[in-house]
Amino acid sequence: MFYVASTEFKSWQQALATAITDPNVLWQLLQLPADQLPAAERAVATFRLKVTHSYCARMKRGDWHDPLLRQVLPLGEELAQVDGYHADPLAEQSFHSIMPQSTGILQKYAKRVLLISTGTCAVHCRYCFRRHFPYHQAQLNAPLWENALTILRDNTQIEEVILSGGDPLILSDNKLRQWMEQLAHIPHLKRVRFHTRLPIVLPLRINAALLDWISQTRLTVIMVIHANHANEFNSEVYEKLADLRMAKVQLLNQAVLLRGVNDQLQAQVELSEALIAGGVLPYYLHLLDKVSGAAHFDVPKAQALQLHRQLQSQLSGYLVPKLVEEIPGQPAKTWVF
Ligand code: SF4
Known part of the structure; x- marks a missing residue:
């Protein structure tokens, strides 16, 4: 084969x-x-x-x-059932939903609203904290999208919309173009952030139609690309990242610290170097969210801290991602130190 x-x-x-x-x-x-x-x-x-x-x-x-x-x-x-690991490790389905039930409209942080735009991804990452998320209840169908727009229009504090998933770039260019136009009409919105692995796992997705709707919007477009290892970068990925940069997309990376994937110093150094070669700023290095089924990826906090200190001694400051964890109920990601 x-x-x-x-x-x-x-x-x-x-x-x-x-x-x-x-x-x-x-x-x-x-x-x-x-x-x-x-x-x-x-x-x-x-x-x-x-x-x-x-x-x-x-x-x-x-x-x-x-x-x-x-x-x-x-x-x-x-x-394996492992103590401390849960189906909804960030309590998204109860704690953060703005709507009465899980509807895909979440407000975790001030001034930002996160929309679960789709339940579909191009790859299934075994460590995914949403691997048990009830996407069937929470996808932004037409009525929910209208609800989301109403919430965004009414809440003038909100400056940034985060499109997450699933992978928001799985949606069609027609739909994303329409959504971006509607969002751009809300005067207090400044930024749209996409959390997507597609530039890495399906680089073909970065096509002319996508670059066109991105370059048309008045909103600042940010893409967080979720790369975890330097081997994920090849010439095709680098070409597509260059296309995104040409369209004025700000590129950031959020990695997850994963046992057996990137828990060695060399792997982290090479990841930061691969990212910056593609114009992507290493932004966050996340401790694993303790989702059921992913315990085998866990890197203990003490080991993560030691690795992070070593990374600081090896790289320029802008190449060292912030080591963070997400604690349900906290108003922002928590720095680990
Ligand atoms: S692409 Fe993102 S949302 Fe989809 S499975 Fe991987 S980590 Fe989860």
Whole structure:
């Protein structure tokens, strides 16, 4: 079996539609150990496998410990019940929802509103803190979008809209163009922030239509790209990041500190260097949100602090991301020190 190269696809939608969702296919493509397959099949019954060909092509065949593979690899460990790990580790479904029930409109922080724009992603990251999120209740369908606009118009304190998900860039360019136009008509809004992995895992998505609606808006557009390892960057990713920069998008990165992926000093140094080479500022390094099924990724806080101190001694200050954790109920991310 072979990867399908980006150049073979007619569109990003076609590339997305052919993402790998069957563990058997992933195992054959990457020549993974057959004895690990049954556990993977049990794990995907709770959280589906999904990975694009583009992302898969950056993994090393036969390497069970490949840092990109680990991020999407279903493992039997996910099924263990571990104390302190919960389905909704940030209490989003109860604590932060502005609306009476989970509706995808969350206000975690002052002056900012977060909209769960879609439940769909191009990859399923096994550490995702929303892996159990009830997206079916919380996607922004037309009535909820109208609700969101009303909330945004009425609350003149709000300056920034954060589009999260799922991955907001999964939505069509027509819809995103329309949303951006409607948001731009709300005078007190200044910025729209997209939290997206698509520039990394499906770079084809950064196409002419997307760059067009971005360059039309009066709002400052920020993209937080969620890269976790230097191996995620290749020439195609760098080309697309350059296109985004040309369209005046401000690029930031938010990584998660993951055992077996990027918990070594060298990996963090290389990640910061890969980011800045693409014009992306390393912004946050997050401790793992303790979501059920992801305990095997945890890096203890003391180890994270030590790693962060070492990073400070190796890199210029602007290349050192802030080490943070999210604590439900806190008005901002909490710095770890
Ligand atoms: S929401 Fe983000 S972290 Fe979660 S699965 Fe989708 S792309 Fe991965």
